[in-house]
Every structure is written in C-alpha cells, then in structure tokens.
Amino acid sequence: MVGSIVFWAAAGANRGWTKTHIPIKTVDAVTGLEGIQWQAEFVPGVDFLGATLLGAGVLAGIALFVPRKSKQPKMETK
Amino acid sequence: MKTKLAILTLIGVTGIVFAAPQTFDFKDPKGINNAGFKLDAPLEAINGNASGVSGTVTFDPENPGTTRGKIIVATGSLMLPNPMQKQHMLSDKWLNAAKFPEITFESKEFKNVKTTGDTTMADVTGTFMLKGVSKELTVPVKLTYMKDKLSQRVPNQKGDLLVVRASFTIKRGDFNINPGQFEDKVSDTIEITLSIAGASPN
Numbered sequence: 419m420v421g422s423i424v425f426w427a428a429a430g431a432n433r434g435w436t437k438t439h440i441p442i443k444t445v446d447a448v449t450g451l452e453g454i455q456w457q458a459e460f461v462p463g464v465d466f467l468g469a470t471l472l473g474a475g476v477l478a479g480i481a482l483f484v485p486r487k488s489k490q491p492k493m494e495t496k
Numbered sequence: 497m498k499t500k501l502a503i504l505t506l507i508g509v510t511g512i513v514f515a516a517p518q519t520f521d522f523k524d525p526k527g528i529n530n531a532g533f534k535l536d537a538p539l540e541a542i543n544g545n546a547s548g549v550s551g552t553v554t555f556d557p558e559n560p561g562t563t564r565g566k567i568i569v570a571t572g573s574l575m576l577p578n579p580m581q582k583q584h585m586l587s588d589k590w591l592n593a594a595k596f597p598e599i600t601f602e603s604k605e606f607k608n609v610k611t612t613g614d615t616t617m618a619d620v621t622g623t624f625m626l627k628g629v630s631k632e633l634t635v636p637v638k639l640t641y642m643k644d645k646l647s648q649r650v651p652n653q654k655g656d657l658l659v660v661r662a663s664f665t666i667k668r669g670d671f672n673i674n675p676g677q678f679e680d681k682v683s684d685t686i687e688i689t690l691s692i693a694g695a696s697p698n
Contacts, residue, residue: 434540437577441545446528448649449642449659449693453528454545456575463578 422470436463517556520658520694529692537683548573560616561609566602600625614641626671637662655697662690
C-alpha cells in the first residue's frame with residue numbers, strides 16, 4: 419500500500435488518468451510550427467493508485483480471515 | 497534595343513498579372529503538421545492531437561483572397577496519452593473511426609482578407625465534416641507565404657512553403673457525438689488548433 423503511494427508520488431503525483439505516452443513539443447526551425455511527438459512513458463494516475471490501494475485492501479481483508487499457522491510446536495499428549 | 501526592352505517589360509508585367517496560383521501539398525514528410533484538440537470539462541480535461549494531416553490548398557501570393565483548399569485529418573491518427581481513453585474516443589460510441597475515417601474542412605470563401613508582407617489574415621468560411629455530419633463554419637486563419645524556403649525544410653527540393661495556423665471551437669453535440677451526454681467528463685466544446693505547412697515544389 420505504502421509502496422504504491424510512494425511510486426505514484428515519485429512519478430509526479432498525476433491526479434489525472436494513467437498515461438502510457440507523454441507529448442514532447444518540437445519546433446520546426448523553418449516554419450516555426452510547433453509539433454507534438456508522443457514518447458512512450460508510464461505515468462501512473464489516480465486510477466492506478468486506486469486500483470493498487472483497493473488490491474492491497476482486499477489482500478489485507480483476506481488475510482484477516484485466513485487462520486494463522488501456529489509457530490509453536492504441538493505438545494504431544496500421552 | 498528599345499523594342500527588346502519593351503518586350504521584356506511586357507513579359508514581366510504579364511507574368512505578374514497572370515501569375516498562376518500555386519498548389520500546396522500538406523502531407524508533411526517531417527511529421528510536424530498537426531491538429532490539436534482540447535476539451536475542458538468540469539471533472540476532466542482532455543488534451544490530444546492528430547498527426548495524420550493531408551490535403552491541398554491553392555494559393556495565389558498576388559491575390560490571397562482567392563485561396564481555396566481542403567484539409568483532411570485521419571480520424572485514426574487522433575492521439576491521447578491514456579490508451580483506454582483513446583480506444584473509447586475512436587470506438588463506435590464516440591467518433592467511430594472505422595466508419596468515418598476522415599475529418600475534413602473545405603474552404604469556400606475568404607473574407608476580411610488583410611495582407612501584410614507575406615502574412616495574410618482572413619476569415620475562412622467552409623464546410624467542416626466530422627463523423628459524417630457537415631456544418632458550415634467561419635474560421636479565422638493566418639497564412640504565411642514562405643517563398644523559396646522549401647529547400648531549407650526538405651533538402652534537395654526547391655519551392656515555396658505555405659504555413660497555415662487556425663484556432664476555432666466546435667460543439668461535439670452538433671456532430672452527433674453523444675449530444676447532451678457525459679458533459680461533466682467530456683466537454684461539449686472542443687477547441688481545435690491547426691498548425692500545418694504545405695509545400696509547392698518548383
């Protein structure tokens with residue numbers, strides 16, 4: 419849970435949807451026109467954050483209902 | 497001598513008066529030509545662009561008011577940063593790119609033409625077609641004629657360039673794109689910015 423928040427924050431804390439491409443502006447030296455080149459880059463958004471937090475919550479919930487294995491050795495009865 | 501001079505002058509004057517309009521091809525080998533679009537809804541802003549620009553414009557530097565042309569944008573070239581949004585945008589629920597592969601603007605008339613040097617400002621009236629729906633629009637444009645500049649952009653090719661810049665808005669509802677629906681997330685108003693250059697080789 420903490421890991422996904424840190425990852426999302428480190429990637430720019432994008433409050434929009436997850437992006438797989440980012441626009442890179444280029445200027446044509448002759449005409450002065452501004453063009454856009456799309457560069458493949460993963461930028462996690464709030465949907466990524468929500469999905470990972472939900473996933474972590476579900477796993478935590480499941481963990482509550484799964485009986486823990488006892489670490490103590492069983493006592494043998496005679 | 498005087499006769500020769502008179503003939504040369506006549507040829508020169510005739511050339512100026514009857515200078516043929518040039519045809520500019522807007523298929524850009526450098527991939528700079530693009531049409532940007534922006535939708536700013538209360539809950540979400542969508543910014544993208546389209547690179548699949550083509551078409552031709554006939555332009556007469558001596559008479560820019562007679563400019564005519566058609567610009568085509570390939571619907572499938574519309575790009576968004578989010579792949580799911582892009583998929584939805586091109587699907588049959590929104591633009592239906594498979595059925596309507598082109599977005600076009602064809603000019604009919606230039607009004608309020610003002611030329612200063614190589615730059616012409618005008619209001620262009622024409623037919624804008626999106627998702628199979630045609631509407632007449634008047635769009636302010638800026639044309640910049642760049643004589644003998646093609647070789648600087650495309651090596652070993654001599655000719656002229658024509659740069660076209662335009663910004664205008666449309667309503668998606670007017671073009672049967674989910675009219676009146678999802679307006680909190682997908683704005684009805686679409687801002688379109690055209691930044692394109694055409695080439696006219698000699």
